[in-house]
Amino acid sequence: MENIELEKQIEAILFYVAEPVKVSFLVKTLEVKGGEVEKALEVLNQSLESRGIKMVQHEGEVSLVTSPEMAP
DSSP states (O other), rough: TSSSOOHHHHHHHHHOOOOOOEHHHHHHHHHHOOOHHHHHHHHHHHHTTTSSEEEEEEEEEEEEOOOGGGOO
16 A cells, blocks of 8 residues: 555545544554654545545544534
């Protein structure tokens, strides 16, 4: 998976797991440094801004959720 952008790998993991994932799990699983994961999470979060899903980070965990605008 080396050729695939890190944020896409993270997005796939979050979608597959469908529950909050520890950032430390992403670091270990993807075999990258924590700073790299944090940067990729920022890129992913920005790319989801105009989408029907959002990324939520809380207490060292990250997950994908339905965008509040889609609630109705």
